[in-house]
Amino acid sequence: MAGGGSLGPAEKVKRGKNSKRKKKKRIGFHLDMTPLVDITFLLLTFFMFTTTMLKPQIMEMRIPPERYENIEVKASELLTIFLRGDGKLFWCAGIPDATNNKPELITLDKIKALSIEKNLKPAVRNRLIISFTVSIDAPYENVISVLDQLNQAETPITEEIGKELDKDGHPTKRARKFTIVEMKDADVKLLEGL
């Protein structure tokens, strides 16, 4: 601590016209902000370089419980999309067959349009089952791309189907039927050479 002193009135410096002391101009107090700003900038640059603004997003999947009995579905309501080990895509409506109903080659950007077209076909409207058959050797990246395309197709399909009213006057609910399955040997043979 700095040395104090008695504060008696006797020691009071005489001020006024006779005072010889020079009057100092009051300028308030001065605070040096430089170190504060230095640290702030340092922290700011640190956080700016370390933050990632991109948060991962999710794609929900539901897997059905195990069933031992087979469920029969109409062949006309079935649409199969194949993803071969080399990443090539094929599609086929109904039961695929090597002679009469050969799977056709399709590119990724056409999947969305295919799904919209087939789902809204009057004969199978809102009843279509999409079976996504994937080879175990296919890269996961391609699987997600196809799922993404199919998800994107859902918005226009749901909108279109919602325009129709059911008997109570409510918009029809979209019943999406989708399954992802592992490619069997028979499918591999079917796609060979295509």
Place this chain on the structure above:
Amino acid sequence: MPKVRKKRMGFVIDMTPLVDITFLLLTFLMFTAKFKSEAENEQQFVIIRPTASADTTKLPERDLAVINVAIDDKTRDTSYYFGLTNINDQKQVWSMIPDLPPALLDKKLVKADSLLLAKFIKYTLQVRPSTKFAMDADKRVRFKYINDAMNIMRKSHAFVFNFVTEKKKS
């Protein structure tokens, strides 16, 4: 009469708006920053996520079970890793698993084969049935690993899960 000479003062820049903005940015970034979890710190791999179109659903942070399907940085092997975001659940689940090596008890992320993964999922659902599952897989892995994991989940009665993706850059 002599001219009054003004004292030279140099020039003065008002730093106030600059400092204002800096503080604002600093506080924003400090509050939004999330530090690496212990599980992420332990991991020996980097997951390159597949990209999907923009979606508003974000990965939940609470009570999440993450199944990583990743390629090890050194051995280049694909394997499963299991982790839970809820620390209390994680301790409970880890302790419930019979014959889990003691060295793994402290680990937040455990490398698991199919058998161990099935046990992890089963006990996680026992401890907290509302746990959400997320499959965070590297885009380079083969579908076989994803399919196997889905079959394990099906057998363990975890019927709903999420694929973790990243937003596609337009």
